[in-house]
Amino acid sequence: MPGELKESTTMQVRDEATLSATEMVAMQREAWRETVAYVRRHSPFYREWWDRCGVPPRSRLGLEQRHRLPTLDKRVLSEEGRGLLCVPERRVVDVVTTSGSTGQPLIWRLTEADLERLAANELLSFRCAGVTPSDTVILAVTLDRCCMAGMAYFLGLRRLGASVARVGPSTPAMCLDMVGRLGATAVVGVPSFLAQAWQRAAASAEGTSKLKVRLAVCIGEPVRESGFALNDVGRTLAAGGVVRVASSYGVTELASSLCECEAGIGSHLHPQLLHLEAVDEKGMPVADGEVGELTATTFGVEAMPLIRYRTGDCAAMFHGRCACGRVTPRVGPIVGRKSQKLKFKGVTLFPSTLKSILDSTEGVGRYAIVAHRDGPLSDRVEVRLTFRGDPARVRRELTERFRGEAKVAPLLSQATDSEVESLQFPEGARKRRYFVDLRLA
Ligand SMILES: [Zn+2]
The missing domain is CATH 3.30.300.30 (ANL, C-terminal domain)
Incomplete structure (x- = not known):
């Protein structure tokens, strides 16, 4: 039925490592078309918003015509976002809040299918970072306090089949203790916190030689300069015995995150779940490799889909084939908030x-x-x-x-x-x- 998202208990994801450029474009076009049809049918917010911005109600709005649609930002969502919910309240199963770095945190709602999509997103991100089912992963991330990220990571790692210890942000000492006792092979956390733990280990009598961690998936803070070289914190982690540092980028409102592959030259987009472009002030795309504001459209989100959402984060995007062989676009290090x-x-x-x-x-x-x-x-x-x-x-x-x-x-x-x-x-x-x-x- 047009305008309905396919319901499934386990969202099927396409292996992105073997995706061709043609298949990827077709995937994005189809997902875009489904999303626009879905919000036209289910969202009073978009109907009114587009009408007010002069978008004709029956106009063709495919991926190629996306620039005819107005962008929206957090201010619009906080003032008028109530109508954004596309499902009856009773279908909401999880409620989180967005980060409060700019203004008051927004309430964000998810359905069962949205949680499945979140798990699929993280499965793809961790797979891209190189996490495998034989890994033991320390999750040094907040899992409560209405945060989406920690839960999303857990759902993705569970679907991947890795063993997870939900250590939480706790203390560097506790994190390190669990890394040692479990022989953990990967950690997920805020890099400055992980760096503290590693410095502590390096200063101990045993040093870091017995730790088996080979990968740190870093969230919330940059670990690279704009030229992709590791920054201070990234170098501390790498030198502290972690074999590889993988940067990631995530936004609660998008219920999406992107992670670097082993090449470390940008976080890979999941084209089945998200469209992303770096745009100028007028909402038009900037050239490949040039810094613009990241503007996103979510695919497959049931409760609160976003179309052409200005994240406020500025970064360059890269569309050429990555050294890892993937053709999915990559997002470079976030250079700052647009307001900065x-x-x-x-x-x-x-x-x-x-x-x-x-x-x-x-x-x-x-x-x-x-x-x-x-x-x-x-x-x-x-x-x-x-x-x-x-x-x-x-x-x-x-x-x-x-x-x-x-x-x-x-x-x-x-x-x-x-x-x-x-x-x-x-x-x-x-x-x-x-x-x-x-x-x-
Ligand atoms: Zn890559």
């Missing part, structure tokens, strides 16, 4: 570019990157920092690297540890930050 973009004396850049220079310059202590608004077209950027080496030398080196690698010269001002601490962790904050945006203050 700086306009600095004619140069546009993300704070993460400055951060990677600061992190790799010897003698830099603690720091906070502070943005002020100078005018409608220009921001003023200041780095408040402490020094661990000769301040004059560190300043000289930083200024040279900022000019050479980022084409900017932010003001460098010396601060005390407590000043940096209060900038990084202001009262009431839930998370430490290195970028302080005072442009709207």
Whole structure:
């Protein structure tokens, strides 16, 4: 029946390693068509939203015509998202919240079929990362608190057939204890937490030589620079005895995550479950390898499907065949949130570019990157920092690297540890930050 998603208790997934480019395009076209038909039939939200944006009700809206459809973002969802639910409330089996990094967390609902889709997504992601049924995996991720990710990982690993220990975020000591006792071969967690555990192991009498972990699937924080080289945290993990570090990217609203293969040059898209493109301000795709805002359409979601959703995350996408042989598009490291973009004396850049220079310059202590608004077209950027080496030398080196690698010269001002601490962790904050945006203050 047109406009109905196929119901199945176990969603069948296609092996992506053998998918051809032609098969992939056909798969995406068909899934796009099904999704548009489904929301036209079941979603009062899209009917009204598209009508208000001037989309003719019977117009052809295939994958190739997608740019005729308006994009939507978290603001639209929080103001008008109630009508987004395409099923009766009684069919909802799980309720989660989105991350609260921008504004109030949204309530997100899933049906049984949505949980199946979530499991299928994670099965594909872990398979792509190289996890096998013979792996013992430590899940150092939050499983409650209305988080989707931890549960999704568990469902995917269970479907893959790996053994899972749901250790949770706990403490580095507990994580390490379970890694040792179980002879775990893979870990899933936030990289800065895993790096702490590894540093602890390296400092112990036994060191890391007896640990059997060969893979760390990293979530929530970057482990690579924009050129795909491992960043500080990624290097700490790799050097700490983990054979391979795999970066991943996930968004709760999309009920989807993407993970790197062994080549480590971008996280692979699952074309059966998601369409993703990097777009400019007008919602048009940017060139391959150029940074744009990731804009997504979910396929196969029953309760709250999203069409052309602006995630607010900026990254480049790559469409050529990967070194692993897969033809599925890849997403490069997230360079920042769209709202963090700086306009600095004619140069546009993300704070993460400055951060990677600061992190790799010897003698830099603690720091906070502070943005002020100078005018409608220009921001003023200041780095408040402490020094661990000769301040004059560190300043000289930083200024040279900022000019050479980022084409900017932010003001460098010396601060005390407590000043940096209060900038990084202001009262009431839930998370430490290195970028302080005072442009709207
Ligand atoms: Zn690959």
